Amino acid sequence: MKILKIQALRGPNIWSVQRKKLIQMRLDLEEMEQFPTNKIDGFKERIEAMFPTMIEHRCSEGVRGGFFMRIERGTWMGHVIEHIALEIQTLAGMETGFGRTRETKTPGVYNVVFSYTEENVGMFAAESSVKIAEALIAGTDYDLEADIQKMREIRERVRLGPSTGSIVEEAVARDIPWIRLGTNSLVQLGYGVNQMRFQATITCKTSNIAVDIACNKEETKRMLDMASIPVANGSICVDEEDLELTIKKIGYPIVIKPLDGNHGKGASINVVTWEDALEGLTHAQRYSRRVIVEKFITGFDFRVLVIDNKLVAAAKRVPAHIIGDGKHTIQELIDITNQDPRRGYGHENVLTEITVDRDTTDLLEKLGYTLETIPNNGETVYLKSTANLSTGGTSVDVTDMMHPENIFLAERISRVIGLDVCGIDIMAENLTQPLKENGGVILEVNAAPGFRMHLAPSEGLPRNVAAPVIDMLYPPGKPSRIPIIAVTGTNGKTTTTRLLAHIVKNNGYKVGFTTSDGIYIQNHMLEKGDTTGPISAEYILKDPTVEFAVLETARGGILRSGLGFSRCDIAIITNIREDHLGLSDIDTLDDLARVKSVVVRSVKKDGWAILNAEDEQCLKIANDLNCNIAYFSMDEEHPFVKKLSKEGKIVAVYENGYITIKKGDWKIRVEKALHIPLTLGGKAKFMIQNVLAATLAGYLYGFKTEDISLSLQTFIPSVAQTPGRMNIFEFKRFKVMIDFAHNPAGYLAIEDLLSNMEATRKIGIIAGVGDRRDEDIRDCAEIAARMFDHIIIRQEKHLRGRTEQEIIDLILEGIQKSNRPVTYEIIPKEIEAIKHAINIADDGTFITALSDVVTNAIGIVQEYLDKENEENLS
Numbered sequence: 001m002k003i004l005k006i007q008a009l010r011g012p013n014i015w016s017v018q019r020k021k022l023i024q025m026r027l028d029l030e031e032m033e034q035f036p037t038n039k040i041d042g043f044k045e046r047i048e049a050m051f052p053t054m055i056e057h058r059c060s061e062g063v064r065g066g067f068f069m070r071i072e073r074g075t076w077m078g079h080v081i082e083h084i085a086l087e088i089q090t091l092a093g094m095e096t097g098f099g100r101t102r103e104t105k106t107p108g109v110y111n112v113v114f115s116y117t118e119e120n121v122g123m124f125a126a127e128s129s130v131k132i133a134e135a136l137i138a139g140t141d142y143d144l145e146a147d148i149q150k151m152r153e154i155r156e157r158v159r160l161g162p163s164t165g166s167i168v169e170e171a172v173a174r175d176i177p178w179i180r181l182g183t184n185s186l187v188q189l190g191y192g193v194n195q196m197r198f199q200a201t202i203t204c205k206t207s208n209i210a211v212d213i214a215c216n217k218e219e220t221k222r223m224l225d226m227a228s229i230p231v232a233n234g235s236i237c238v239d240e241e242d243l244e245l246t247i248k249k250i251g252y253p254i255v256i257k258p259l260d261g262n263h264g265k266g267a268s269i270n271v272v273t274w275e276d277a278l279e280g281l282t283h284a285q286r287y288s289r290r291v292i293v294e295k296f297i298t299g300f301d302f303r304v305l306v307i308d309n310k311l312v313a314a315a316k317r318v319p320a321h322i323i324g325d326g327k328h329t330i331q332e333l334i335d336i337t338n339q340d341p342r343r344g345y346g347h348e349n350v351l352t353e354i355t356v357d358r359d360t361t362d363l364l365e366k367l368g369y370t371l372e373t374i375p376n377n378g379e380t381v382y383l384k385s386t387a388n389l390s391t392g393g394t395s396v397d398v399t400d401m402m403h404p405e406n407i408f409l410a411e412r413i414s415r416v417i418g419l420d421v422c423g424i425d426i427m428a429e430n431l432t433q434p435l436k437e438n439g440g441v442i443l444e445v446n447a448a449p450g451f452r453m454h455l456a457p458s459e460g461l462p463r464n465v466a467a468p469v470i471d472m473l474y475p476p477g478k479p480s481r482i483p484i485i486a487v488t489g490t491n492g493k494t495t496t497t498r499l500l501a502h503i504v505k506n507n508g509y510k511v512g513f514t515t516s517d518g519i520y521i522q523n524h525m526l527e528k529g530d531t532t533g534p535i536s537a538e539y540i541l542k543d544p545t546v547e548f549a550v551l552e553t554a555r556g557g558i559l560r561s562g563l564g565f566s567r568c569d570i571a572i573i574t575n576i577r578e579d580h581l582g583l584s585d586i587d588t589l590d591d592l593a594r595v596k597s598v599v600v601r602s603v604k605k606d607g608w609a610i611l612n613a614e615d616e617q618c619l620k621i622a623n624d625l626n627c628n629i630a631y632f633s634m635d636e637e638h639p640f641v642k643k644l645s646k647e648g649k650i651v652a653v654y655e656n657g658y659i660t661i662k663k664g665d666w667k668i669r670v671e672k673a674l675h676i677p678l679t680l681g682g683k684a685k686f687m688i689q690n691v692l693a694a695t696l697a698g699y700l701y702g703f704k705t706e707d708i709s710l711s712l713q714t715f716i717p718s719v720a721q722t723p724g725r726m727n728i729f730e731f732k733r734f735k736v737m738i739d740f741a742h743n744p745a746g747y748l749a750i751e752d753l754l755s756n757m758e759a760t761r762k763i764g765i766i767a768g769v770g771d772r773r774d775e776d777i778r779d780c781a782e783i784a785a786r787m788f789d790h791i792i793i794r795q796e797k798h799l800r801g802r803t804e805q806e807i808i809d810l811i812l813e814g815i816q817k818s819n820r821p822v823t824y825e826i827i828p829k830e831i832e833a834i835k836h837a838i839n840i841a842d843d844g845t846f847i848t849a850l851s852d853v854v855t856n857a858i859g860i861v862q863e864y865l866d867k868e869n870e871e872n873l874s
Contacts, residue, residue: 001027001028001029001030001032001077001130001133001134002027002028002030003025003026003027003028003126003127003130004026004027004028004109005025005026006023006024006025006026006123006126006127007023007024007025007560007561008021008022008023008024008116008119008122008123008561009021009022009023009024009561009562010119010534010561010562011534011561011562011563011564011565011566012562012563012566012567012598012601012602013558013561013562013563013598014558014559014594014595014598015100015113016098017598017601017602019098019115020562020566021115021116021117021119021122022098022113022114022115022116022562023085023113023114023115023116023119023122023123023125023126024111024112024113025081025111025112025113025126026104026109026110026111026112027078027081027109027110027111027112027130028108028109029076029077029078029108029109029110030108032076032077032137033076033107033108035077035137036074036075036076036077037070037071037072037074037075037076037077037080038071038072038073038074039074040137042139043071043136043137044068044071044072046136046139047068047071047080047136048068050132050136050142050144051084051087053087053090053091054067054068054083054087055068057083057086057087059083067083076101076110077133077137078101078103078110078112079101080133081101081112081129081130081133082099082100082101082112082113082114082129083099084129084132084133085099085112085114085122085125085126085128085129086099086114086115088125088128088129088132088144088147088148088151089116089117089121089122089125089151091148092121092148092149092151092152092155093152093155093344093345094116094117094118094121094151094155095117096114096115096116096117097115098114098115099112099113099114099115100113100114101113104585105585105587111585112126114126117155118154118155118158118159119158120154120157120158121151121154121155121158124147124150124151124154125151128147128151132144132147149345152345153345156345158183160180160185160187161185161200161450162450162451162452162455163200163201163448163449163450163451163452164185164187164198164199164200164201166451166455166464166465166466167187167198167201167451167466167469167470168187168189169466170464170466170467170469170470171189171470171480174470174474175480176189176190176470176474176480176481177189177190177191177480177481177541177565177566178190179538179541179542181197181542184199185199185200186198186199187199188542189470189473189474189480190474190479190480190481191480191481191482191484191541191542191546191549191565192482192512192540192541192543192544192545192546192547192548192549193482193510193544193545193546193547194478194479194480194481194482195480195542195544196473196474196480198469198473199448200448201421201448201449201450201451201469202421202447202448203420203421203469203472203473204473205420205472205473206419206420206421206447207418207419207420209418210417210418210419210420210447211419211447211448213417213418213445214417214419214422214445214446214447215260215447216259217259217292217444218236218259218290218292220417220444220445223416223417224413224416224442224445227412227416229409229412229413229416229442230435230436230440230441230442231441231442231443232255232294232295232297232427232441232442232443233249233250233294233295234246234250234254234255234292234293234294234295235249235292235293236259236290236291236292236293237281237290237291237292237293238289238290238291240278240281242293243277243278243281243291243293246293247274247277247293250293250294250295251295252271252272252273252296253270253271253272253295253296254271254277254293254294254295254296255267255268255269255270255271255292255293255294255295255296256268256271256277256280256281256283256284256291256292256293257284257291257292257294258284258285258286258287258288258290258291258292259288259290259291259292260287260288260290265287266283266284266285266286266287266288267284267385267386268280268283268284268385269296269385269386270296271296276366294443297427297428297439297440297441297443298427298429299427299428299429299430299438299439299440300316300317300318300427300428300429300430301316301317301318301319301386301387301425301426301427302314302315302316302317302398302425302426302427302428302431303315303317303395303423303424303425303426303449303453304402304406304410304423304424304426304431305421305422305423305424305449305451305454305465306410306411306413306414306419306421306422306423306424307420307421307422307465307468307469307472308420308468308471308472309411309414309415309420310411310468311399311402311407311410311411312399312454312463312465312468313397313399313454313463313465314397314398314399314401314402314410314431315395315396315397315398315399315453315454315457315460316395316396316398317387317388317389317393317394317395317453318387318393318394318395318396319382319383319384319385319386319387319391319393320354320382320383320384320391320392320393320394321380321381321382321383321384322334322337322354322375322380322381322383323378323379323380323381324374324375324376324377324378324379324380324381325377326374326375326376326377327374328374329371329372329373329374330364330369330370330371330372330373330374330375330381330383331356331371331372333375333381334354334356334371334383337354338353338354342458343392351389351392351394351458352389352390352391352392353392354383354384354391354392355391355392356371356383359383359384359385359391360383360384362385363382363383363384363385364381364383367381369381389450389452389453390450394457394458394459395453395454395457395458395459396457396458396459396460397454397457397459397460397461397462397463398431398460399460399461399463400461401430401431401432402431402432403431403432403433403434405434405435406431406434406435409434409435410424413442413445417445419445419447420472421447421448421449421469422445422446422447422449423445423446423447423448423449423450424442424444424445424446425442425443425444425445425446426440426441426442426443427440427441427443428440428441451465451466482541482546482547482548482549483548483549483569483701484541484549484550484551484565484567484568484569484570485500485504485549485550485551485568485569485570485571485572485697485701486551486553486563486565486568486570486571486572486599486602487500487550487551487552487553487571487572487574487693488552488553488554488555488571488572488573488574488596488599488600489572489573489574489575489576489596489612490574490575490576490577490578490579490592490743490745491574491575491577491579491686491741491743491745491746491749492574492575492686492689492690492693493516493532493552493553493554493574494515494516494517494552494722494724494725494740495678495687495690495722495725496572496574496690496693496694497513497514497515497550497551497552498513498515498715498721498722499678499690499691499694499711499712499715500513500550500694500697500698501513501520501550502711502714502715502721503694503698503703503707503708503711503712504548504550504698505522505523506707506710506711506714507703507707509547509548510522510545510546510547510548511546511547511548511549511550512540512543512545512546512548512549512550513540513549513550513551513552514531514532514536514537514539514540514550514551514552515531515532515552516530516531516532516552516554516740517529517530517531517723517724518531519531519536519539519540521540521543521545521546522545526539527539530554532552532553532554532556532557533554533556533557533560533561533564534557534560534561534562534563534564534565535557535564536551536557536564537549537551537553537557537563537564537565538564538565541564541565549565551564551565551568553599555586555592555595555596558595558598558599559584559586559595562598563598563599563602565602566602567602567603567604567607568599568602568603568604568607569603569604569607569608569701570603570607570608570609570610570697570700570701571599571600571602571603571607571608571609571610572610572611572693572694572697573596573597573599573600573609573610573611573612573615573618573621574612574689574690574693575612575615575618575689575745576589576592576593576596576612576615576617576618577589577743577744577745578592578743578744578745578776579592579742579743579744579745579772579776581772581773581776582771582772582773583771589617590617592617593617593618593620593621596617596621597621597624600621600625600627601624601625601626603625603627604627605626605627606627606628607627607628608627608628608629608630608697608700609622609625609627609628609629609630610629610630610631610632610693610696610697610700611629611630611631611632612631612632612633612689612693613631613632613633613638613640613641613644613651614633614634614635614638614640619640629649630649630650630651630652630696630700631644631649631650631651631652632651632652632653632689632692632693632696633651633652633653633654633692634653634654634685634688634689634692635653635654636653636654636655636660636662641653645662645664645665646664648663648664649663649664650662650663650696650699650700651663652692652693652695652696652699653692654673654688654692655667657672657673657674657682658670658671658672658673659671659672659673659676659688659691659692659695659712661695661696661699661705668699668705670695670699670705670708670709670712671708671709671712671713673688673691675712675713676691676712676713676715677713677715677716677717678690678691678712678715678716678717678722679691680717680726680753683753683756683757684726684749684753685749685752685753686749686752686753687717687726691712695708695712698711719858719862723858724738724739724740724851724857724858725739725740726739726753727739727858729861729862729865731838731841731864731865731868732868732872733841733842733843733844733845734838734841734842734843734844734845734846734847735759735845735846735847736834736837736838736847736848736849736861737846737847737848737849738848738849738851738857738858738861739848739849739850739851740850740851741850742769742780742850743772743776743780744776744779744780744783746850747779747780747783747784747787747850748783750787750848750850751783751786751787754787754846754848755787757846758844759844759845759846760842760843760844760845761789761790761841761842761844761845761846762787762788762789762790762845762846762848763788763789763790763791763792763837763840763841763845763846763847763848764784764787764788764790764791764792764847764848764849764850765791765792765794765830765833765834765837765847765848765849765850765851766780766781766784766791766792766793766794766811766850767793767794767795767807767811767830767850767851768780768781768795768807768808768810768811769807770799770801770802770806770807771801774810777807777810777811777814778810778811778813778814778817779814780811780814781810781811781812781813781814781815781817782814782815782817782818784814784815784850785814785815785817785818785820785822786818786820788822788848789822789823790822790823790824790825791815791822791823791824791825792824792825792826792827792833792836792837793808793811793812793824793825793826793827794826794827794828794829794830794832794833795807795808795811795826795828804828808826812824830849830851830856830857831856831860833849834849834857834860834861835860835864837849838861838864849861
């Protein structure tokens with residue numbers, strides 16, 4: 001078996017709109033296509049032995065053990081690999097469950113699709129599942145545990161931490177979108193101008209000064225002391241002399257910790273001798289030259305969490321420890337403790353496995369113990385000097401036991417330091433009495449405190465401490481999203497997108513839009529190129545200045561990684577025509593419609609899908625939508641349009657020369673096509689369709705018809721507004737038009753336009769695209785032969801696997817098929833072809849360059865026009 005391609009889908013996709021995180025693996029079964037599972041001796045027994053937990057896979061049988069039933073009856077290896085990929089992720093602590101396996105048009109080649117929680121783990125699982133299947137087929141041994149451990153390690157390296165993850169989960173529960181900014185824990189909530197950012201538990205509202213104060217333990221202690229808040233006696237030491245003076249002042253026992261430390265690194269507690277104090281100083285100075293030396297306060301370690309100046313949780317933290325039974329060694333007791341199902345690798349479970357390190361051996365050495373010591377029955381042996389959960393510690397929720405005065409104290413501390421998310425470390429016998437009565441002190445104040453101990457304490461009530469963070473960032477009434485209009489279809493996407501962006505901008509919004517020629521914000525091009533995929537959409541949604549997004553959404557990006565947004569307010573399908581067929585397993589018009597439908601299926605429930613009423617595929621798609629639907633049509637008398645009108649539905653129609661919104665029996669005439677420059681005085685029928693779609697979208701969003709009308713009148717087809725879309729350059733003796741038409745439907749639209757254009761001679765410059773079907777290239781050439789008197793064939797780009805001559809031969813076949821006495825010549829380079837066409841143009845000639853690289857064509861034509869204008873001036 002051979003993996004041909006693995007790709008990660010990250011948004012609504014052709015397999016599922018709801019399940020956004022899927023791996024799609026293109027797999028060639030090769031000779032295994034001839035061997036379903038029931039023809040492989042012992043396969044069922046081997047897979048049951050390796051994966052006994054697969055008994056829970058119900059599969060299409062819908063019953064427990066359903067997948068094993070399929071194995072017994074016989075199923076193909078692609079299906080088996082799908083289930084293995086799901087199961088190994090589950091065994092590694094990542095619960096997944098959705099999968100699909102479908103054969104492609106190529107016999108023996110399958111698309112194996114399965115869900116993931118972490119993308120890198122999913123990619124690894126794809127490769128691993130094939131290797132495991134090969135081992136099961138051959139009956140050879142396979143180290144499954146090594147793969148599962150590797151997946152855990154990948155997950156811990158790339159996943160969001162428990163605190164960050166909890167905030168994201170709370171945001172998702174409130175329908176707030178999120179984007180991970182890079183590979184660390186920096187996250188954006190919301191879109192555009194409504195975004196908020198946070199990293200770990202530091203938010204965009206967190207004061208930088210407050211973080212600096214909290215990170216400077218000396219400054220924190222000074223400020224708390226000045227505010228009459230109890231702190232431990234001590235001072236900063238940089239050498240033995242300082243250490244000796246401090247100990248004389250405060251006496252033993254002491255705590256030694258680095259000034260700039262975190263997570264308890266470099267700390268030594270309950271130090272009672274000079275030798276241990278010197279060693280503790282050396283240990284702490286590995287992390288920070290300046291070291292805090294404080295009086296060791298007896299009692300318990302508490303962490304109090306204050307968010308937005310309100311106490312939300314408190315926990316008693318207990319360092320990692322074991323309790324002796326008089327039988328087992330300390331190492332054996334550690335192993336037994338780690339078998340607790342609540343403990344796991346890294347942050348995968350409520351608790352973390354206890355590991356042995358220098359801190360552990362040092363603590364045992366002070367007791368005169370080793371890992372082989374058998375502690376007495378009931379004896380507690382602490383294995384870490386700090387109570388961090390990441391080192392195996394446990395936590396007990398004590399929120400409801402806090403004395404009101406201690407609550408007041410904690411909330412006051414958050415304001416004194418100035419932190420919006422504030423973790424306060426307290427050492428005291430308890431929190432049920434005021435600290436001033438039981439001698440408790442504040443040890444530290446933490447910026448970016450961990451949430452894990454509160455989210456999932458080992459004892460007591462779990463606290464949803466992420467909720468108050470979201471409450472603070474998004475108080476009631478504050479939006480998190482911006483309006484999104486998505487535009488897809490075969491032809492007309494870019495023009496419709498640009499016109500819509502113009503309408504939105506004229507209504508006072510800062511608009512960001514993506515097109516096949518670049519990313520724009522308020523008409524400023526920020527990125528050049530084909531930007532119709534999910535990365536470009538995300539670019540707009542990440543921009544903090546954007547108030548409204550209009551996103552051209554092409555098939556390539558949907559197939560490659562899904563949509564770049566979870567849902568939109570309005571989606572448009574301009575039309576669905578034969579184009580790009582035979583690529584990426586999209587072989588028929590139905591396949592193409594399935595891809596385009598992802599966009600309208602992602603419309604929110606109370607949003608609008610706008611469809612072409614004259615397009616058969618659009619009408620099929622409408623049957624599966626769960627949102628409002630509106631249509632546009634060039635024909636008011638179309639039977640379906642008449643039916644919609646009777647039902648009182650909203651339709652945009654072209655009637656009596658007007659762009660009209662129709663609902664039931666009444667009409668709103670928005671503007672006459674003659675006054676809309678984009679339609680070339682009503683001659684460009686395909687542009688009228690684009691205007692209808694954009695007008696309907698603007699109307700349904702809520703823009704006033706008079707504002708839409710003004711926008712339609714002020715949107716001029718030009719290199720600036722619509723590059724490569726009917727750009728007409730008027731020379732003194734002839735005209736040149738550049739257009740992006742590149743498929744039969746686009747050529748037909750140009751043919752219709754040219755039939756209304758007066759010209760003494762029509763010259764066309766055409767080319768083929770190598771990855772199109774033979775019939776598509778021939779059809780384009782045949783249409784070209786009908787609309788032009790002379791054709792210049794050029795073919796320097798986009799060969800895509802074919803030779804130049806192969807494409808030219810197909811074009812010539814199409815020209816001959818037209819049975820018209822059209823002349824032609826071959827000039828391979830586009831620039832030379834355009835220059836030649838201009839040089840042979842007579843008075844009244846109309847030259848049409850159907851270019852796939854519009855910037856080159858526009859540049860050369862503009863150069864000629866500028867030269868002519870200069871000559872006229874001189």
